[in-house]
Amino acid sequence: MNETTRTYDVIVIGGGPVGENVAERARAAGLTTVIVERELLGGECSFWACDPSKALLRPVVARADASRIPGLDPAVAGPLDVEAVLAHRDKMSSYWKDEDQVDWLNSVSVDLIRGHGRLTGPKRVAVQTPDGDTIALTARHAVAVSTGTRAALPPIPGLDTVRPWTSREATSADKVPGRLAVVGGGVVAVEMATVWQALGSQVTMLVLDNGLLERMEPFAGELVTEGLREAGVDIRFNTTVTSLTRDGGEDGEVRMTLSDGGQLVADEILLATGRAPQTRDVGLETVGLTPGDWLTVDDTFRVTDVDGGWLYAVGDVNRRALMTHQGKYQARIAGAVIGARANQEPVDDAPWGAHVATADHAAVPQVVFTTPEVASVGLTSREAERSGRRIKVVDYDLAHVAGAHQYGEDYRGRARMLVDTDRNTVVGVTFAGPGVGELVHSATIAVTGEVPLDRLWHAVPAFPTLGEVWLRLLETYRG
Numbered sequence: 001m002n003e004t005t006r007t008y009d010v011i012v013i014g015g016g017p018v019g020e021n022v023a024e025r026a027r028a029a030g031l032t033t034v035i036v037e038r039e040l041l042g043g044e045c046s047f048w049a050c051d052p053s054k055a056l057l058r059p060v061v062a063r064a065d066a067s068r069i070p071g072l073d074p075a076v077a078g079p080l081d082v083e084a085v086l087a088h089r090d091k092m093s094s095y096w097k098d099e100d101q102v103d104w105l106n107s108v109s110v111d112l113i114r115g116h117g118r119l120t121g122p123k124r125v126a127v128q129t130p131d132g133d134t135i136a137l138t139a140r141h142a143v144a145v146s147t148g149t150r151a152a153l154p155p156i157p158g159l160d161t162v163r164p165w166t167s168r169e170a171t172s173a174d175k176v177p178g179r180l181a182v183v184g185g186g187v188v189a190v191e192m193a194t195v196w197q198a199l200g201s202q203v204t205m206l207v208l209d210n211g212l213l214e215r216m217e218p219f220a221g222e223l224v225t226e227g228l229r230e231a232g233v234d235i236r237f238n239t240t241v242t243s244l245t246r247d248g249g250e251d252g253e254v255r256m257t258l259s260d261g262g263q264l265v266a267d268e269i270l271l272a273t274g275r276a277p278q279t280r281d282v283g284l285e286t287v288g289l290t291p292g293d294w295l296t297v298d299d300t301f302r303v304t305d306v307d308g309g310w311l312y313a314v315g316d317v318n319r320r321a322l323m324t325h326q327g328k329y330q331a332r333i334a335g336a337v338i339g340a341r342a343n344q345e346p347v348d349d350a351p352w353g354a355h356v357a358t359a360d361h362a363a364v365p366q367v368v369f370t371t372p373e374v375a376s377v378g379l380t381s382r383e384a385e386r387s388g389r390r391i392k393v394v395d396y397d398l399a400h401v402a403g404a405h406q407y408g409e410d411y412r413g414r415a416r417m418l419v420d421t422d423r424n425t426v427v428g429v430t431f432a433g434p435g436v437g438e439l440v441h442s443a444t445i446a447v448t449g450e451v452p453l454d455r456l457w458h459a460v461p462a463f464p465t466l467g468e469v470w471l472r473l474l475e476t477y478r479g
């Protein structure tokens, strides 16, 4: 075993989309920077999450849209070409190779060390390389932990014997199971149920709660429930798995006992039951933190319980917003503030300043790529109520918008806008319906820009687009 030591201005542990962007921004601020990555540069998003899942969903969503257009519907009436869909997914996942991302990292002059990184004390990291060597790293200014999350598995008796699918298998599988049980009712569950039902599985969803997408406006979950049921998915609310076994070895059936006393048999079971931070084995104990915990940060991404201000946690691992675009926003800010502090430049940490992630609190956009889609940003009405603000909830039936008539026959969808009546600004928007994903950025600009409604009235949506819903929402608000 060889041991070497190296010094950098900034060390980033974890080369997912977030770690890559922290490193790139820190380098752009003139700091020498290294990423430590134990698996594939690009992380979960590129290989087992966003990219493969959206590649699988795109044909499903496009087909659903096309089937609503008279004259086009017969052309998409048949089943999807499963082999072609999976081949496209493989291509969109770069065949699980990260050469392109390594080239990009080289182009921005950030070093890469492959191996498992662990903190060994303040500003110190040890990397265990695949060859069994250890590289000791020292940071002059900062260490950023961007180690992301893994699937959180509930403690169901028998789980260790059934080789369950997590989001990784659900996005990378190359065979369509005849019967797929999906446990969970969140974003991963609804997107993956949409995919595998369309590819030919009989999907049964076992949902602990009384509805889908419980963190969003209730109408979003209701419309997605309708869409999934129409596609043939069997959805059982208030139900979970209490024990399970797999019969007859590797390829046998999974037999589940359910909380209502019933039984369910499937070929595979997907656990889409949330995420856990990848912090069990990153040496948190050497700096006074607890292994396995989420890392709590301030708005400049410094870990709050560590002295000296050298440790940052960015992306999924800080639990602020588990999405790539928001993590990359955090990364741009963290890289910039690390640079400013290292270069002894002023730190602009007033709300909406260059060095604070104010949008994490006010405007986190999300699109759920189901049939129909859901797109939201800012507060839901439940959150607004809890916030104690004076809010007016404005609802509109998207089917009444001219653009929806053009989009397809029998368009079903809804929009909700929340207005802070004291400030006369929009603080939350949710759309559910075909094609709404592309509307979300208009809402993000309205919320982030705190655009007064009187000015928004002058933002004229083109006719006939789905964007005309803005005009209808404003008209409804004004009465």
Ligand SMILES: Cc1cc2nc3c(=O)[nH]c(=O)nc-3n(C[C@H](O)[C@H](O)[C@H](O)COP(=O)(O)OP(=O)(O)OC[C@H]3O[C@@H](n4cnc5c(N)ncnc54)[C@H](O)[C@@H]3O)c2cc1C
Binding pocket: 013, 014, 015, 016, 017, 018, 019, 036, 037, 038, 039, 040, 041, 042, 043, 044, 045, 046, 048, 049, 050, 051, 053, 054, 115, 116, 117, 118, 146, 147, 148, 149, 167, 171, 188, 278, 281, 282, 314, 315, 316, 317, 321, 322, 323, 324, 325, 326, 327
């Ligand atoms: C099925 C699914 C679909 C999703 N779809 C979307 C979507 O459409 N849009 C969206 O915005 N978000 C989506 N997400 C969420 C998105 O994947 C995450 O928010 C994003 O990947 C977080 O990026 P990250 O860099 O923080 O962490 P990760 O992408 O998890 O990257 C962390 C990296 O750290 C490495 N690492 C961990 N520990 C160590 C260590 N000790 N030493 C060295 N390296 C280490 C890992 O190998 C990994 O490469 C999806 C998630 C799932 C599960």
Ligand SMILES: NC(=O)c1ccc[n+]([C@@H]2O[C@H](COP(=O)([O-])OP(=O)(O)OC[C@H]3O[C@@H](n4cnc5c(N)ncnc54)[C@H](O)[C@@H]3O)[C@@H](O)[C@H]2O)c1
Binding pocket: 154, 155, 183, 184, 185, 186, 187, 188, 189, 191, 207, 208, 209, 240, 272, 273, 274, 275, 321, 322, 323, 366, 367, 368, 369
């Ligand atoms: N399109 C996107 O932006 C996208 C897509 C996929 C994932 N993601 C991100 O990934 C994250 C993880 O998604 P997720 O769906 O795994 O988590 P989630 O938190 O959205 O949903 C978890 C689900 O599991 C259920 N659950 C939890 N414990 C359970 C138990 N013991 N038994 C049965 N059910 C249980 C919950 O009731 C909930 O329905 C999300 O926060 C999301 O932001 C984003």
